[in-house]
Amino acid sequence: MAERPTPVLDVLTQMTASSVETSNLDTHSLMLVRLAAMAAIGAPPASYLLSIGPAQDSGVTLEDVQDVLSAVAPIVGTSRVIAATGNIARALGFAIDLATELEQYDE
Structure with missing residues (x-):
């Protein structure tokens, strides 16, 4: 299998996973808190994508x-809130596109 061409995304994904592992909140609550924080700061779609x-x-x-x-x-x-809604929708679209590309890359 070839190496996937997503080194930056891989590092950011590892950071997200690490924060989940080290928090005392249950994972469900932590993800809801992260969502609220992302909405509050006007996070871009890529931030939602990682979550x-x-x-x-x-x-x-x-x-x-x-x-x-x-x-x-x-x-x-x-x-x-409107920006967050749009950015979440974009992130979902990116996730679908990325999954499709990675499937093709693995073939």
Whole structure:
């Protein structure tokens, strides 16, 4: 099998995994907190992309995401929540595209 051409993504993924392992929060709660923090700072799609796998693995649902964004809306504002929603959608699209490319690369 050839080496995958994603060294930066691999390092960032390792950092995310390390933060999950060292936190005292359960993984589900940690992923919801990370989502709230990303919405608050106006994180780009790539930041959400790094959390998709761990969030899914911890059982975070679409309803959870909606609940978190609704909960932080009064604090972070409408613009940040709308931006977060769009960036999450873009991240999901990137994840699908990346998975497709990696499948083709492995063939």
